[in-house]
Amino acid sequence: MSDGWGANVPLGDIGGRVAIVGVGESEHSRASGRTPTEIAATAVERALEDAGLRPEDVDGVMLGPGVPDQLDAAAFHGHFGTSHDLWESQAGGGMRWAATAPVPAAEALARGDASVIVNSFAVAWATQRGSMTGGPGQMHAEERFKANLEVPFGWFPQPVYFATIARRHMHQYGTTEAQLGAIAVACREHANATPTAVMHGRPLTLEDYLASPYLAEPFRKEDCCLISDGGAAYVMTTPERARDLDRPSVEVAGVGLGRSHTGTHWAQQGDFTSTPQAFAGPAAFAMAGIEPGDVDVATAYDPFTIVSLMQIEDLGFCPKGEGGAFAQAGELRVDGGALPYNPHGGMLSHAYVLGIAHVVEVVRQLRGEAANQVAGAEIGIYGGYTGPEAATLVLRRNAS
Amino acid sequence: MTAAGFPLPETDWAPTAPFWAAAADHRLSLPRCDACGRLVWYPADTCARCGGADHSWADLSGRGTLFSWVVVHQQFLPQYEPPFVTALVAVDEDPAARLATRLLDVDPLAPGLAVDQPVEIVFAPLRFPGVDGEVTAPFWRPISGA
Numbered sequence: 427m428s429d430g431w432g433a434n435v436p437l438g439d440i441g442g443r444v445a446i447v448g449v450g451e452s453e454h455s456r457a458s459g460r461t462p463t464e465i466a467a468t469a470v471e472r473a474l475e476d477a478g479l480r481p482e483d484v485d486g487v488m489l490g491p492g493v494p495d496q497l498d499a500a501a502f503h504g505h506f507g508t509s510h511d512l513w514e515s516q517a518g519g520g521m522r523w524a525a526t527a528p529v530p531a532a533e534a535l536a537r538g539d540a541s542v543i544v545n546s547f548a549v550a551w552a553t554q555r556g557s558m559t560g561g562p563g564q565m566h567a568e569e570r571f572k573a574n575l576e577v578p579f580g581w582f583p584q585p586v587y588f589a590t591i592a593r594r595h596m597h598q599y600g601t602t603e604a605q606l607g608a609i610a611v612a613c614r615e616h617a618n619a620t621p622t623a624v625m626h627g628r629p630l631t632l633e634d635y636l637a638s639p640y641l642a643e644p645f646r647k648e649d650c651c652l653i654s655d656g657g658a659a660y661v662m663t664t665p666e667r668a669r670d671l672d673r674p675s676v677e678v679a680g681v682g683l684g685r686s687h688t689g690t691h692w693a694q695q696g697d698f699t700s701t702p703q704a705f706a707g708p709a710a711f712a713m714a715g716i717e718p719g720d721v722d723v724a725t726a727y728d729p730f731t732i733v734s735l736m737q738i739e740d741l742g743f744c745p746k747g748e749g750g751a752f753a754q755a756g757e758l759r760v761d762g763g764a765l766p767y768n769p770h771g772g773m774l775s776h777a778y779v780l781g782i783a784h785v786v787e788v789v790r791q792l793r794g795e796a797a798n799q800v801a802g803a804e805i806g807i808y809g810g811y812t813g814p815e816a817a818t819l820v821l822r823r824n825a826s
Numbered sequence: 827m828t829a830a831g832f833p834l835p836e837t838d839w840a841p842t843a844p845f846w847a848a849a850a851d852h853r854l855s856l857p858r859c860d861a862c863g864r865l866v867w868y869p870a871d872t873c874a875r876c877g878g879a880d881h882s883w884a885d886l887s888g889r890g891t892l893f894s895w896v897v898v899h900q901q902f903l904p905q906y907e908p909p910f911v912t913a914l915v916a917v918d919e920d921p922a923a924r925l926a927t928r929l930l931d932v933d934p935l936a937p938g939l940a941v942d943q944p945v946e947i948v949f950a951p952l953r954f955p956g957v958d959g960e961v962t963a964p965f966w967r968p969i970s971g972a
Contacts (some may be wrong), residue, residue: 439937467963528944538874563902567828568828570836570839570841571841571842571868571869571961573828573829573832573833573836573837574833574836574839574841574842574846575845575868575925575926576840576926577833577903578833578834578835578963579830579912579926579928579952579963580898580902580903580906580910580912580928581912581913581914581926581927582833582902582903583902585900585902586896586912588911589896590894590913590914591894593894593895593941594893594894594898594941597894597941597942610875611916635961639899640897640899640902641882641899642896642897642898642899642900643896643897643898643899644896645896654880659903687874688874691868693914693924693926694868694923694924696922696923698894787912
C-alpha cells in the first residue's frame with residue numbers, strides 16, 4: 427500500500443549452509459523430439475556423476491512449479507530404477523527458482539528431511555514450437571486481463587512487452603540500439619567459445635546485428651533469446667558432506683528475492699525500466715557479506731538484451747541508466763571486461779533453458795573448469811528473473 | 827485455453843465489462859478509487875496506492891501521452907497481420923494508468939513518433955480475419971499539429 431512498485435521478500439539467512447557439489451547438463455539443441463523428463467534425467471545423471479554420487483545417495487528432488495513433465499520423485503525412480511524415500515519440492519527448477527532453490531533445500535537439510543538434493547529443470551519448447559501450446563507465450567495469452575486489455579491491441583507477446591520497455595529505457599537514459607547490440611554480440615562471442623552452446627560456430631558482429639531486420643522494433647531477432655530443447659541440474663548438500671565427498675564444491679553465500687506488485691502486468695509496473703533485482707540484489711549481497719564490486723563473474727536470466735541491461739544496472743554493477751554504455755565499453759566480455767557476463771552465451775546464444783544452465787556455468791567458473799573461463803573467479807552470481815519476481819544467488823568458491 | 831473469439835476481448839467478463847460497455851458508447855471509462863482519487867488500473871479489489879476498496883467507474887477525457895511504442899514486424903498471432911504499431915498510453919488524468927493500444931493514423935514503416943508526445947483517443951471497430959464479430963475499441967492517434 428504505497429507508491430513503491432515492489433519489495434524485497436525476506437528469506438532466512440542460509441549463507442554457508444548449502445554446498446553445490448555436482449552439476450550436469452543435457453545436450454542443448456533446436457527441436458530434438460526429446461521430452462523434458464528425459465532431458466532432465468540426463469542432466470541429473472551427469473550431475474550425480476560429477477558429484478561422485480549414486481542415484482541411491484539422492485534423497486531429495488526439486489523441480490519447477492507448474493511446469494509439465496519435470497523430473498519429480500516418481501520420474502526419478504522410473505529413470506534410475508530406485509524406490510527409496512525421496513523428499514520432493516516444487517520450489518525449484520529454473521527462472522528465479524534456480525536462484526532460490528537453495529533456501530528450501532537448506533531448510534530440508536537442517537530438518538533432516540534430506541541430505542543430498544538435486545534440483546533440475548528442462549524444456550522441450552523447440553520441439554513444441556509451431557503453436558503457442560506449451561510455449562512461452564501461452565500463459566500470457568490465457569491471462570484474462572492480458573487477453574481482454576492487451577492482446578486485442580497486439581500488445582503481445584514477450585518480445586513486444588520488452589521492446590516497449592527498451593524504447594522507454596532509450597528515452598529515459600539515452601540507451602541506443604548499438605548498446606543493446608553490444609550485449610548480443612558479447613553473449614555470442616561467449617557462445618562461440620563454448621562448444622556446448624547452440625550458437626557455437628555462428629559468429630555475430632555488431633555490423634551483422636545492426637544490418638538485420640527488426641522483429642519488434644526496436645528489437646531485432648538477436649535481441650531475443652533462443653527457443654531450445656535442453657536442461658540442467660545441480661546437486662546440493664551440507665558443507666560437512668561436501669568436505670567428505672572430496673570434490674571441488676562451491677558454497678551458497680547469499681540469496682535474495684524481490685517482487686513487483688504488478689506481477690506479469692508489465693504495462694502497469696510503476697518503475698517500467700527496472701526489474702525486481704533492485705530489491706533482490708542488495709539482500710543477497712548483504713547475506714553474502716559482499717559488494718557488487720566483489721563479483722568476479724555474473725550471469726543473469728536473459729530473455730532479451732534489455733533484461734540483461736536492466737538487471738546489470740539493478741544489481742548495482744553500474745549506475746542506473748548506464749548499462750548501455752557499460753556494455754558498449756566491452757565491460758561484459760570475458761576477455762578484459764570489468765564484469766564478465768554470461769560467459770557461456772546465456773539464453774541469447776547458449777540455450778533457452780530458463781536459467782538453470784546459468785547456475786551450472788557459475789559453478790564451473792568457480793571451479794576453474796568452464797569452457798570460457800574467467801581467470802581466478804572466486805565469487806559468481808546468478809540473477810534469476812520471472813518478470814513478477816527476480817532473485818539473486820551468490821556463490822563462492824570453497825577453499826580447497 | 828484462450829476464449830472463443832480470441833483475440834477479440836470477452837466484453838462480458840465482469841472485471842473489464844464496464845470498460846468495453848463504455849467503449850461501445852465511445853467513452854473511455856476506468857475505475858477510480860473513491861478514497862484517494864487515483865485510477866485503479868488494471869481493475870483490482872483494492873487500490874494499490876491507498877488500499878481503498880470502493881471504486882467507481884469514471885469517464886475520462888481521452889487525452890494522454892505516448893508512454894512507449896513498438897513497431898511489430900513479426901507475425902506473433904495468426905490473426906494479427908504486421909506491420910502495425912502497438913503502444914502504451916498514459917492517460918492525462920493519472921499517468922500511472924497505462925492503456926495498451928494500437929496506434930491509428932501512423933505509418934508503421936515511417937512512424938515519426940516521440941515518447942511522451944500527446945495522443946488522443948479514437949473509437950473504431952476491432953475485427954480480425956477468420957474471427958466472427960467485432961468490438962468497438964479505444965484506439966489512439968497522435969494529436970495532429972502537436
